[in-house]
Every structure is written in C-alpha cells, then in structure tokens.
Amino acid sequence: MALALTQREKKLLGACIGALLLMGTFLMLKVFLDRRTAVLTRITALENEKEENSHWMDDREFWDKRSTWMDQNMPTTESLGTAQAKLLEEIQNVALDYQLQVQKQQLLPDAADSKANASVYREVAVEVRLRGDQTTLLSWLASLQSPEKFQAIKQLELEIDPKAKEKTPQALCNLVLARWFKP
Secondary structure, eight states, X not given: OOOOOOHHHHHHHHHHHHHXXXXXXXXXXXXXXXXXXXXXXXXHHHHHHHHHHHHHHHTHHHHHHHHHHHHHHOOOOSOHHXXXXXXXXXXXXXHHHTTOEXXXXXXXXXXXXXXXXXXXXXXXXXXXXXXXXXXXXHHHHHHHOBXXXXXXXXXXXXXXXXXXXXXXXXXXXXXXXXXXXXX
C-alpha cells in the first residue's frame, strides 16, 4: 500500500523536479549555443570563401591568359635527372663566367611539395654554395629568377665573408635553385 505524500514531501518533490528541469534546460541551452556558434563560424567561413571565389572569378580572364601562356611556354623534359644535371652544369658555367667559386654542390631529391603539385608542374632543384665578389654575386642572383626561364630561388642565405683577404667585399651564398617543367 502506498502512503500518501505529505505537503512538505510534495514541495520537495516539486523542487527536485524543477531543479532537474532547470538543469536539463541549461544543458539543452548549452548544446544549442555550441551548435549555433559552430554554425555561425561555418557560415562566416563559407561567406569568406564565397567572397574569395568571386574575386577569383572576376580575375578569371587574367588567369586564363596566364594558363595559356604557361601551356605554350613551359619547357618539357624526358628525364628529371638529366634536367637536374643540366641545371647544375649551367650554374657551374655561369659561376666560372662570373669568377665565382663553387664550394659545394648537391642535387636535391624530389621535393614533397612538388609531388602535391605534380599535375601542374615537375620540379628539379639543386643546392650550391658560392663565394665571390659581393657585387658580382648579387648581380648574378638578380638575373636568376624569371618567369621565362621557369626557375626560382627557393632558398637563399647570403652573408659577407668575414675571412676574406681581398680588397673588395666577398660574399658567401647558399642557394637552392629550382626549375619547373610540364607534367
């Protein structure tokens, strides 16, 4: 047989149920606000992406012209190893022409980022350490990077040679030069 609840027990039961409902409401409100924040963040990201894409679409004619130019002018190679050896040989010849000393030379393996961009270009890269007259070295470096050659300086460290005994300032240059070819 069930005993009837007293007035005080009814009030406590009502307070417990009210507390549970209040806590449930707070939990549901927190979940709602978390989801709302996530959705608003996603909406903002999508709006920014849409704006960026609309800028790209506005520049589409410009980029189409560049793409056409690249398709027509980017060099091809049968062997990346041969192309890499030719690039190193060119650097050595130019260094001789400019009277620069090649202190170190190294053929670099395939770069990780070139594998990600394999559908756009293939890359060969060499690393060299040169020493020579600062003015000559700087003028040669300025002539290296150009769109027509499809080569770029990926890494450059240039410092004045503190041990130089010549009258003109001498410089040391660590250089990673890359050249790109059609895929």
